[in-house]
Amino acid sequence: VKVELIGWTGMHMPTRILETQLSDRLFGRIDNSLAAQQTAADVLAEVAGRICYDSFHLPSPDTATNEGYLANIIKQRHESVLEHASATFLVQHVSRSLLAEITRHRHLSFSVRSTRYVDETQTRLVIPPALRPYLDEVVTPTDRAQWDVRTEMDALLGHTKATYTLFADLLMSKGLTRKQAREAAREFLPGGITTEFVVSGNHRAWREMLRKRLAPGAAAEIGELAQKMLCQLKDIAPNTYQDF
């Protein structure tokens, strides 16, 4: 699982736009925070929330800090204010099984490597997390003779590539375009082959996804992805993810 945060929301001009409404205290805090642009998502959520109640004068000490403010937003489930900022990841070396799971989150947006257009003869298999400890071992399941995990996976991959190439070549020799031939040949690729995609979502959508995929019942591979995403999201929006 390889995941890299490649885009996130910045914030510009809000202090000037809201100059007349912001208290000096809030103005200074927001200005400092935005100078770094690191936590623009947290600031944007606070500004959006304070618009709702015209609370730029910081009426409550409990919610006078950004952390306190967003803690209350999360507690009250006023989560629409977390929809204004978003984050984009490049995800690589994950399985198409993981892709099927993550695309179920309807508020995330995807651009996925196409198996119709892209040649898959160099494809790799993702090693399922549960198998990693046994990768270079000869293991003896109770009902089978000894077998070697890596050898079994290499054999499957070799067979997969051979079948894929055979059908793609056959169909092209019969006059189909390369895209049409790959479209048919891809049906023989297993769910464990690697894919890559760009995925974007606002912070409310990411929180929804993380809540489900960090839970103990989630599949191991997507759980690993979610954990890595959370670390990177905490870098750009620590207060938005303070309860994770």
Ligand SMILES: Cc1cc2nc3c(=O)[nH]c(=O)nc-3n(C[C@H](O)[C@H](O)[C@H](O)COP(=O)(O)OP(=O)(O)OC[C@H]3O[C@@H](n4cnc5c(N)ncnc54)[C@H](O)[C@@H]3O)c2cc1C
């Ligand atoms: C451990 C685990 C096992 C799973 N096993 C299976 C399985 O065996 N088979 C299977 O098909 N799926 C399975 N799923 C996928 C699961 O059913 C959801 O599709 C997936 O988790 C996306 O979550 P979601 O639909 O709640 O929310 P998202 O699509 O992420 O949307 C976020 C929230 O928006 C709201 N929302 C979105 N769309 C609607 C809508 N149309 N109507 C009302 N509210 C909406 C809901 O509050 C929802 O929780 C599994 C998920 C997990 C975490």
